[in-house]
Amino acid sequence: MLTLGFVLFACALGLYAAGSDLPDARQIDLAVLDEKPDGSCRVRWVDPYQKRAREASYHCDAGRSSLLKAPQYADSRGYGWESGFMLTEGPDRGNLEDLAAEPDLGYADGFLLSGVPLIALGLIGGNLRALPRVLGVEARLVRRATRLSEAAAWAAEDYERAVAAVREAGRHGDLPRAAGSGPASPLVTALWLLREAGPPACETAVLGARLTKQLHGLLDDAAPAAGLRNRLQAGPAARLNAARAVAELRLLLAESERNGLPERFAQTSVDLLRGQDVDRAALAAATDFARDPAAYHRLLEQLTRPESSVPPPTSSPRRGRRWRRRG
Incomplete structure (x- = not known):
């Protein structure tokens, strides 16, 4: 319909142009x-x-x-x-001037009056057809879910990195039975970092790894809803999957915010980054180790167990352009 309207409009312009050549x-x-x-x-x-x-x-x-x-x-x-x-x-x-010999511009007017409504109707009809695609855009929701997934992944990765540091230091030296003078050994410092983060850090890391894996699949399905361009390029099946994924993301976000998970993930990452100041961390670790060395031995024994490892937030390969429309 839109093409026919433009053809009639072009014919009208041609007749008007031919009429302009009159003396x-x-x-x-x-x-x-x-x-x-x-x-x-x-x-x-x-x-x-x-x-x-x-x-x-x-x-x-x-x-x-x-x-x-x-x-x-x-x-x-x-x-x-x-x-x-x-x-x-x-x-x-x-x-x-012989009016009967002029090009009949009445045809041009007819083409113009017929073409313009067809163009308008084609544009309106095309926009109405694209309206269901546009209405499914939930860019803000997808961005919130992406930020939550990143925070959860960082918390899990930071905790896994701290545990890996303890195991690496344990391979290069044993934990002393009593406190010594001066800064603590790298193993004591790595254990002190986990003691400062506390037992909730392990729970938060496990929860973050699980939530990251869950959000990863939903975010992949919700990709067509991340923006207007993605939405228009998606096919009907991809838009349906995106609508379902967005509904699940909305529930997960509501539950996570109700339980304060974004704050927990952020706080865990902050607690696990205290060891970046190596000298200060070593002095604090030596003081704490001198106060309760048995606690460090218990923590080291717990971390060396196979089941103590935090499952990393593995990310399945993205399906990429699977949701795009096929030409």
Whole structure:
């Protein structure tokens, strides 16, 4: 429909352009010497090029006011009045313009009047067809879920990194039975970092790994709802999957915010980053180890068990452009 409208519009422009090639003409007054009811008349006008009055047959406007027709027109000679166009260039200048020989611009008007509504209807229909795709955009919700997934993954990765540091330090040295003088060994410092984070850090890390894996699949399915461009490129099946994924994401976000999970993930990451200042962490670890060395031995024994490892937030390969429409 839209294509047909543009074709008619182009035809109208072509006819208008063809009509613009007519010789120039100017409007003049005509004295109507004789007129019939159907509009056939004989007129007289002054030809400025031949410098004389001329007469010719003409087709007057039969529907014009009777006050412009003889004998009611205020002309002492008893003639009527009409207007016409005289050619001002070319070999026929001075002649009246033959309206019957002009390109019929009525066709151009018809094409234009037919094409414009078709164009408008095509644009409106296309927008209505695209409306279901546009209404499914939930960019803000997807961004919130992405931030939650990143925070959960960081918490799990930071805790796994701290545990790996303890195991790496344990391979290079044993935990002393009593406190020594000076800064603590790398193993004591790594254990101190986990003691400072506390037992909730392990629970938060496990929860973060589980939540990251769950959100990863939902975010992949919800990719068409992440923006208008993605939504328009998605096919019907992908849009349906995206709607379901968005509904599940909304429930997960509500539950996570109700339980304060974003704050827990952020706090766990902050607690596990305290060891970046190595010198200060070593001194604090030595002081804490001197106060309760048995606690460090218990923690080391617990972390060296196979089941103490936090499952990493494995990310399945993204399906990428699976949701895009097939051409």
